[in-house]
Amino acid sequence: MTTYTDTLVIGAGAAGLFAALRAAEHGSVTVLEAGADAGNPLPDWALYDYALPEDYYHRYLDLDTGQVMPQGRGLGGGSTVNSAAALRGQPWCYDSWGVAGWGWADVLPALKAIESDQQYAGRAYHGDAGLIPVTRLAPGPLDEAVFGWCRTAGYPGIEDHNAPGALGHAMWTTNRRDGGRWGTWAGVVPAARAAGVAIRPDTTAVRLVFDGTRCTGAEVTATGTAGPGPSRGEATEVIRAGRVIVCAGAYGSPELLLRSGIGPEPVLAALGITPVSVLAGVGANVQDHPWCLLNVDVTDAALIEGRPVSGALLRYELADPDAEHVEAEIFPWQLRPYDRASPPTRVAFTAALMAPRSRGTFTLTPAGRELRTGLLADGADAAHMVSIVRETAALIDDLAKDGLVTVPDGAWWQIADDAALAVACRRVAGTYNHHSGTCRLGDPGDERTVVAPDLTVLGTAGLTVADSSVLPVIPRANTNLISMAIGYRAGSGL
Ligand SMILES: Cc1cc2nc3c(=O)[nH]c(=O)nc-3n(C[C@H](O)[C@H](O)[C@H](O)COP(=O)(O)OP(=O)(O)OC[C@H]3O[C@@H](n4cnc5c(N)ncnc54)[C@H](O)[C@@H]3O)c2cc1C
Known part of the structure; x- marks a missing residue:
């Protein structure tokens, strides 16, 4: 079966749902999510629990520490399983990247647009009309x-x-409403549905489809049939798209690129995948606090x-x-x-x-995923x-x-x-759960760069990555709000 959408967003997490909502202003949008949609209204556990049903996590083994690192899975992605800490990072975090269009002054409008600050909305650096309520609780x-x-x-x-x-x-600054965690599932899904976004839970993108170096869609399958690692089972459907925005998270995004022929040449060769774009930086630069x-x-x-x-x-x-x-x-x-x-x-x-200065790596081998966080x-x-x-x-x-x-x-x-x-x-030492950096944003002339300042994957057309994976250096903050802001910017063409 083949279907068509103007914009295909892969991953309905912190970034993906904002990307889909914004893209809907310019045409039809389909957003795929490997995990589930547990319903509307949200079950109480999605708002108030911190240990969610096992299906709501992807688990990655860190070969450095032997620890299993969770990532969100299901509508809202990490923003559904997290602790709702809502920090933005400091201006110097962004300014020090030295990437055109990604300094603090460039990022701040998106950080303001996604939030509705409950105490300081009148301040020039806060928003009052966004879908994510940011508040401070009373001290105990x-x-x-x-x-x-x-x-x-x-x-x-x-x-x-x-x-x-x-x-x-x-x-702490925290994204909550009535004490409950208010991520993109709670905050953005209703608006996205109202804007006509087709949300497809339990659907995994197996690989991207190309016409030469132009990305024209993705092969997808029902999640239950997709195994871990490089092969991921057989695709059952092709979704053709005018443009594809990959928002599959710090490990989901590089994994999808690698399975689609975008990554370091030796890795693709070992996997037996014909290169579409040879990029040494895919999966490098793993960062976490x-x-x-x-x-x-x-x-x-x-x-x-x-x-x-x-x-x-x-x-x-x-x-x-x-x-x-x-x-x-x-x-x-x-x-x-x-x-x-x-x-x-x-x-x-x-x-x-x-x-942190430490960096790790994530890659695929014929035997499966290999993560080394380097904490x-x-x-x-x-x-x-x-x-x-x-x-x-x-x-x-x-x-x-x-x-x-x-x-x-x-x-x-x-x-x-x-x-x-x-x-x-x-x-x-353990993870603060802020995995990022595996498809880094930067100067196209830098061999470590995966996406250009406009978030286009180098060496391709019609394909962007927009999520925590593009962070070239992790901000001094929890990564939920900035991931949402990256998705927001990508969906609206920056
Ligand atoms: C346990 C935990 C606690 C955290 N606590 C906080 C906190 O309190 N505050 C904070 O700011 N940050 C926190 N974080 C981090 C924050 O939630 C993430 O940085 C943020 O969610 C990253 O957004 P993202 O869009 O990059 O990826 P995600 O939100 O992870 O979204 C990626 C989505 O893509 C889907 N996906 C992956 N591969 C595919 C595929 N092939 N096809 C279809 N769908 C796919 C995934 O299922 C997932 O839903 C926490 C994270 C975790 C895991």
Whole structure:
């Protein structure tokens, strides 16, 4: 069977649904989603739960750490399974890319357009009419105690973490309505349907179709018949399209390009795939924010129960003679919403490095996917993590002194020697779930570049990639809002 649409969007996640909505202003749009549509109105779990049914995740094994890395699957993609932290990053994140059309002044209009800020809509840098409500929750007792320590330690109080250049302590900015996570499934799907977008859940793009180097559509199949890895089963339908926007996420997008003949020559040769465009950068440049969790117990569950996540957040910069704006985050969250077996008092104090230098790789081999995240591989990253962990431990010790938390004997971070603590940090480091960079945006003359500043895949026509995979350097922020903004820009032709 063959059908035609003016714009085919592959992946209905954070970026894809905004891309589809915007593209509908210019013609017919079909958006494919490998995962499910669990209904309208959304089930409560889609808004309030943090451990979703297994079908709502893609799982990727990180060969570096042995950890399994989740990615969202189903309408909304990562924005449906995430914790609704809504940070934009700093102006210097975007300006330092040096990519024409992607500086802070270029990206800000899209960040404003997607949001409806609930407290500061009147500010020049905020939007008041977007589909994603961004708010700050009322602090609970533990948040107030964290703010108290921040003041004593000399960190400034701020009102809005999304104000350009803001550093200091305040409540998290979070995309919620009535306390529930409000991602693109909740926020954009109704508008996309009203605009005439054809949304096709349970449908996987197997490979892209080309006429020479012009992308003319995709071969697709019902998701249940698509296996993992390079072959992905047989296509049952071809969707022809005037243009194709790939929004399949940090690993879904490079995987689809590789299966379609776009990638490093040796990888395509090993897969036996005829090249359409040889691009060394596909799957390279994997980035994520590493975090280390310092788990303690509050002495009274009431300290955290009213506000288990999206609470206090401290952001500050570390001194580094070789790099500017080495940003760190420290924040607490309750483990129980993510792990029902966890005691109601268990709180993870998170030490996160927001400007990592480490890079990883993602590729396909005839045997399947190979992911190496490279978390904390760079020595400077490990040294910075030691510093952030020590600061987090100082906060915890102060809370313990005040009788608010108890610290386990022999906790992993209680190591005096910096080199030994760096080893421990590498052992416990995990993902902040901000995978990105695998189809990097940049100067077409740079051999690492996959997509040009207009998001066109180099060496092709009619094909763009627009999602977290195009981020050339990960911003100092959670990646949901910027992924939405990238989709928004792509759908409207930038
Ligand atoms: C557990 C978790 C927690 C997170 N917490 C936060 C947070 O609190 N705040 C924040 O800002 N960010 C968070 N993130 C990150 C954020 O959600 C992602 O960066 C963002 O969703 C990326 O958007 P995207 O459009 O690139 O990809 P996604 O949102 O992942 O969307 C990609 C979509 O494409 C689909 N797809 C893939 N391959 C195909 C194919 N071949 N055919 C059809 N469909 C396909 C996938 O099923 C998926 O739905 C979290 C992520 C995870 C996984």
